[in-house]
Amino acid sequence: xxxxxxxxxxxxxxxxxxxxxxxxxxxxxxxxxxxxxxxxxxxxxxxxxxxxxxxxxxxxxxxxxxxxxxxxxxxxxxxxxxxxxxxxxxxxxxxxxxxxxxxxxxxxxxxxxxxxxxxxxxxxxxxxxxxxxxxxxxxxxxxxxxxxxxxxxxxxxxxxxxxxxxxxxxxxxxxxxxxxxxxxxxxxxxxxxxxxxxxxxxxxxxxxxxxxxxxxxxxxxxxxxxxxxxxxxxxxxxxxxxxxxxxxxxxxxxxxxxxxxxxxxxxxxxxxxxxxxxxxxxxxxxxxxxxxxxxxxxxxxxxxxxxxxxxxxxxxxxxxxxxxxxxxxxxxxxxxxxxxxxxxxxxxxxxxxxxxxxxxxxxxxxxxxxxxxxxxxxxxxxxxxxxxxxxxxxxxxxxxxxxxxxxxxxxxxxxxxxxxxxxxxxxxxxxxxxxxxxxxxxxxxxxxxxxxxxxxxxxxxxxxxxxxxxxxxxxxxxxxxxxxxxxxxxxxxxxxxxxxxxxxxxxxxxxxxxxxxxxxxxxxxxxxxxxxxxxxxxxxxxxxxxxxxxxxxxxxxxxxxxxxxxxxxxxxxxxxxxxxxxxxxxxxxxxxxxxxxxxx
Numbered sequence: 366x367x368x369x370x371x372x373x374x375x376x377x378x379x380x381x382x383x384x385x386x387x388x389x390x391x392x393x394x395x396x397x398x399x400x401x402x403x404x405x406x407x408x409x410x411x412x413x414x415x416x417x418x419x420x421x422x423x424x425x426x427x428x429x430x431x432x433x434x435x436x437x438x439x440x441x442x443x444x445x446x447x448x449x450x451x452x453x454x455x456x457x458x459x460x461x462x463x464x465x466x467x468x469x470x471x472x473x474x475x476x477x478x479x480x481x482x483x484x485x486x487x488x489x490x491x492x493x494x495x496x497x498x499x500x501x502x503x504x505x506x507x508x509x510x511x512x513x514x515x516x517x518x519x520x521x522x523x524x525x526x527x528x529x530x531x532x533x534x535x536x537x538x539x540x541x542x543x544x545x546x547x548x549x550x551x552x553x554x555x556x557x558x559x560x561x562x563x564x565x566x567x568x569x570x571x572x573x574x575x576x577x578x579x580x581x582x583x584x585x586x587x588x589x590x591x592x593x594x595x596x597x598x599x600x601x602x603x604x605x606x607x608x609x610x611x612x613x614x615x616x617x618x619x620x621x622x623x624x625x626x627x628x629x630x631x632x633x634x635x636x637x638x639x640x641x642x643x644x645x646x647x648x649x650x651x652x653x654x655x656x657x658x659x660x661x662x663x664x665x666x667x668x669x670x671x672x673x674x675x676x677x678x679x680x681x682x683x684x685x686x687x688x689x690x691x692x693x694x695x696x697x698x699x700x701x702x703x704x705x706x707x708x709x710x711x712x713x714x715x716x717x718x719x720x721x722x723x724x725x726x727x728x729x730x731x732x733x734x735x736x737x738x739x740x741x742x743x744x745x746x747x748x749x750x751x752x753x754x755x756x757x758x759x760x761x762x763x764x765x766x767x768x769x770x771x772x773x774x775x776x777x778x779x780x781x782x783x784x785x786x787x788x789x790x791x792x793x794x795x796x797x798x799x800x801x802x803x804x805x806x807x808x809x810x811x812x813x814x815x816x817x818x819x820x821x822x823x824x825x826x827x828x829x830x831x832x833x834x835x836x837x838x839x840x841x842x843x844x845x846x847x848x849x850x851x852x853x854x855x856x857x858x859x860x861x862x863x864x865x866x867x868x869x870x871x872x873x874x875x876x877x878x879x880x881x882x883x884x885x886x887x888x889x890x891x892x893x894x895x896x897x898x899x900x901x902x903x904x905x906x907x908x909x910x911x912x913x914x915x916x917x918x919x920x921x922x923x924x925x926x927x928x929x930x931x932x933x934x935x936x937x938x939x940x941x942x943x944x945x946x947x948x949x950x951x952x953x954x955x956x957x958x959x960x961x962x963x964x965x
């Protein structure tokens with residue numbers, strides 16, 4: 366195990382660089398990061414996690430390992446970390462960049478490494494009959510992820526311990542105790558707020574989610590956060606499965622920057638942005654400069670890293686390609702050419718000044734962790750594991766009673782379709798071709814300038830009528846999905862640095878739902894297009910739920926595409942997607958819609 370700085374007692378300062386190594390591997394077996402609900406089932410590891418996060422958040426912010434300093438690497442207060450100099454006043458993180466996902470990997474490993482050390486100190490203080498249990502639990506501890514793509518059967522998408530209360534009960538061997546909930550919020554010292562020049566962040570003594578005002582006494586609106594996360598949940602799993610199935614090139618999969626005439630509009634970064642916006646909604650998570658302070662940031666980015674790792678297992682030959690930085694980072698100027706060998710500053714790989722690179726972080730096990738869906742599995746095994754979790758891109762799993770063929774055959778006739786992810790009710794399956802095993806997937810494509818509103822904003826898509834009050838839009842019954850554009854606090858005014866970003870909102874499940882009344886036929890493309898022309902709507906709001914007219918949103922181009930999807934033949938395969946076909950007649954001439962003659 367590499368040398369570590371002491372957590373307890375007098376803190377020893379080191380002149381050397383801080384080496385990011387990840388949590389150590391004991392006895393040669395690489396531990397898995399677990400979903401937070403699964404971790405909760407292990408009472409010892411759950412207690413250690415909560416106690417360690419609680420203690421870690423109280424560490425002196427002057428310590429380079431402190432929660433405050435690590436959170437600040439991502440953005441504010443725009444100060445050096447580990448003596449790595451800044452070339453411009455922004456965070457160290459990369460966004461709208463081919464280094465987005467790879468930069469966050471050593472960042473998450475650094476957080477996990479320090480938290481692991483805190484866990485060991487707490488486990489060492491456990492006495493009595495459970496001392497051995499806690500020591501074993503501590504040895505294999507890894508930071509959990511929050512799987513927002515999975516549809517939980519027994520509660521909200523956002524787990525209660527993360528959003529329910531600023532207090533939480535821990536059941537320890539010597540009895541129960543109540544502590545401040547370290548997953549709910551982070552509390553700033555009064556002096557910390559002096560590091561933040563931006564209102565209202567320099568007023569709030571804790572991190573905020575969907576704040577009810579911009580005043581110092583604002584409160585997080587937990588129920589609304591949970592409700593809107595639930596409302597858009599279908600889109601998370603659908604988007605992720607589409608990324609796994611139809612985006613085999615890292616350049617398209619990795620980041621949200623628009624490439625004209627590219628094969629798809631979605632990306633891991635764009636999907637990640639959706640969660641940031643819906644959690645923060647004007648609070649810390651929705652602003653790049655402040656997002657790292659919210660404890661849910663680490664659960665979310667652990668999930669993002671997991672999705673990257675799953676994609677890597679499926680497409681092992683594709684990785685970072687050279688590209689020009691639109692914004693750059695604290696250490697790289699805008700316009701710089703970057704590639705897999707670009708240093709991922711400020712993360713040192715040793716204590717002599719070397720840095721991790723995208724090429725070096727490709728193998729996650731060298732950072733001391735893995736994930737259940739990929740460890741020890743070949744490509745077929747990974748697909749089978751993923752299908753078991755998410756193979757419902759347009760609906761929920763079919764039951765044995767419902768799995769009777771609508772075409773008069775036996776339930777076994779549905780096996781290829783179920784394996785393809787078309788696992789819903791019989792009426793949904795009728796939208797496909799039972800002979801060829803194909804169906805049509807419909808998707809809304811979004812293209813817009815990242816600084817179009819000069820702050821973070823939402824794009825809501827509806828199929829059907831909706832309330833004219835924008836405060837209701839993220840939870841409307843006919844909402845198909847809400848996409849988020851997250852930004853720094855101050856957006857660029859330099860047209861040379863303006864980034865055009867993209868994202869998607871899947872439409873197929875909403876179309877299936879609306880087809881039940883017989884107003885159009887899912888298997889008839891002309892019928893679907895006519896229905897969407899009349900019933901598909903999109904609207905823009907700021908994070909405070911005020912509407913922005915669509916024709917005032919710079920470079921907004923909303924469009925509809927479809928793809929013919931061929932079913933897989935087993936649960937260890939994915940369906941095969943055809944080329945995306947644009948249907949500009951649905952959006953032509955509408956405010957913010959992509960029109961004939963414009964670039965796709």
